[in-house]
Amino acid sequence: MSQASPRVLALCGGVGGAKLVLGLSHIVAGEDLMVVVNTGDDFDHLGLRVCPDIDTVSYTLAGVVNPETGWGRAGETGEFMAALASLGGEDWFFLGDRDLALHVERTRRLRDGETLSDITADFACRLGVTVNIVPMSDDPVATKVATKEGELAFQHYFVRERCQPAVTGFRFQGIDRASPHSRIVEALQNPALEAVVICPSNPFVSIDPILALPGLREALTRCTAPVVAISPIVGGAAVKGPTAKMMAELNVAVTPAAVVTHYAGLLEGFVLDERDAACKRTIERLVPHVSIGDTLMVNLDRKIALAEQVLALAGRCVAA
Numbered sequence: 620m621s622q623a624s625p626r627v628l629a630l631c632g633g634v635g636g637a638k639l640v641l642g643l644s645h646i647v648a649g650e651d652l653m654v655v656v657n658t659g660d661d662f663d664h665l666g667l668r669v670c671p672d673i674d675t676v677s678y679t680l681a682g683v684v685n686p687e688t689g690w691g692r693a694g695e696t697g698e699f700m701a702a703l704a705s706l707g708g709e710d711w712f713f714l715g716d717r718d719l720a721l722h723v724e725r726t727r728r729l730r731d732g733e734t735l736s737d738i739t740a741d742f743a744c745r746l747g748v749t750v751n752i753v754p755m756s757d758d759p760v761a762t763k764v765a766t767k768e769g770e771l772a773f774q775h776y777f778v779r780e781r782c783q784p785a786v787t788g789f790r791f792q793g794i795d796r797a798s799p800h801s802r803i804v805e806a807l808q809n810p811a812l813e814a815v816v817i818c819p820s821n822p823f824v825s826i827d828p829i830l831a832l833p834g835l836r837e838a839l840t841r842c843t844a845p846v847v848a849i850s851p852i853v854g855g856a857a858v859k860g861p862t863a864k865m866m867a868e869l870n871v872a873v874t875p876a877a878v879v880t881h882y883a884g885l886l887e888g889f890v891l892d893e894r895d896a897a898c899k900r901t902i903e904r905l906v907p908h909v910s911i912g913d914t915l916m917v918n919l920d921r922k923i924a925l926a927e928q929v930l931a932l933a934g935r936c937v938a939a
């Protein structure tokens with residue numbers, strides 16, 4: 620893992636963001652790519668510290684992610700979960716046997732005083748990943764989902780309740796006392812940075828926790844590199860996960876334009892899916908540079924193609 624300042628910095632949640640990051644990793648050298656990962660989904664479970672988005676990004680870049688779920692490891696076994704269930708233990712959150720080893724070791728190292736970012740970098744190195752995977756903060760932040768049935772911890776809402784309760788808002792517990800990781804702030808201050816990419820992750824629960832870190836939004840608006848985002852909404856639906864359902868429940872239109880408005884004041888460029896080409900004019904009134912492409916990333920070639928398009932758009936923002 621290199622400590623050099625990156626050329627490209629991506630803000631990312633779990634499964635959807637990791638796909639684009641994989642594409643980026645094929646066209647940007649590992650040491651030139653920094654992935655800032657949401658840690659609002661992290662939680663303590665069965666006595667272990669679980670960091671789903673960091674692990675999803677790490678496993679995806681290492682080529683060991685479960686291709687069916689997009690999280691966890693490929694070819695995983697569930698002996699531990701089966702044994703736990705037979706004892707009447709909590710089995711609503713699946714921890715595969717090999718994945719479990721990572722949570723056990725991370726928890727031990729955190730207890731021994733290591734930082735989450737050092738542990739993450741070391742695990743990435745051991746998985747053969749050269750991309751700089753940086754947790755948004757070494758300080759704990761916990762996303763809480765306000766629902767019509769009361770407030771829920773993020774994984775309770777997402778996995779245990781299968782995103783069923785209607786959401787009314789979000790809270791990032793600990794955010795006021797959290798600092799963005801110093802390497803993120805340094806990267807944003809470096810004039811060599813060429814692009815900041817907001818991945819097609821959930822704006823409310825994957826990207827907003829990162830943007831809510833004290834000073835981070837200001838650092839983004841001050842940075843000389845263009846900030847470009849990719850629509851997580853295609854044809855009135857979310858590519859994956861509850862983004863569209865959340866927007867509807869929050870009385871926000873389920874459109875790419877609403878995503879651009881959500882990121883108001885940050886974006887210089889936006890990638891709109893070809894299925895939403897009809898909205899291009901509307902989006903152009905909101906953001907200076909708009910590009911249309913296939914954002915579904917159904918295979919590696921499409922991930923790489925989208926990554927190339929995103930960086931070309933950033934180049935256009937600079938040239939303008």
Ligand code: FO1
Nearest residue numbers: 633634660670671674690691711712713778
């Ligand atoms: N998602 C599920 O829908 N069910 C699970 O049991 C589950 C377990 C799990 C274990 C480790 C891990 O890294 C991720 C896991 N996820 C699971 C995914 C995770 O809840 C979400 O992808 C993110 O938190 C949302 O970005």
